[in-house]
Amino acid sequence: MKKLIPIVSAFLLILFAACTKNPLDPGNTSAHTVANEWWVTFTLNGNDLIGTHVKIATYNTSENKDSIWVDDLQDTWQFKVKAKADYQNLTFSTKDAQNEYYDIQVNLTNGKIIPKGGHSKTGNIADSIYFEANFTDDPTNTYIISGTARTMYAEDDY
DSSP states (O other), rough: TTTHHHHHHHHHHHHHHHHHOOOOTTOTTTTTTOOOEEEEEETTEEEEEEOOEEEEEEOOOSSOOOOOEEOOSSSSSOOEEEEEEETTEEEEEEEEOOOSSOOOEEEEEEEEEEEEEEEESSOOOOEEEEEEEEEEEEEEEEEHHHHEEOOOOOOOOO
């Protein structure tokens, strides 16, 4: 009986150690450095086309590797496209991407996230975003979409 207790103890110790899980951090995706909600303006030749800031979003794709969704939440041109992202350099772009909201292709160029590169509505330091967009249903114009990260403070929302 005395020999059985150490064997059972060792077996139980191994059993409990084998059942320990290392959970993944559900808050981090590979796109976390470029994913956010943004308050942006939509301009053409320096003219603000909407007259106020609108919310867009950048977020990970289901592949969660080297691409993101760039989604205007149907508040500007109604576009949602996948773009290639460089997470280390905080850049993104796409050529002839199929729009998910209606049948056109979208080109995004010079996409860049600038950490602490802007100020929110009330002056809080926030990341900024900049990219140029061209749509096949208006091929001669290139639109500038730029702004700052949504801080989640109510006083910073537009």
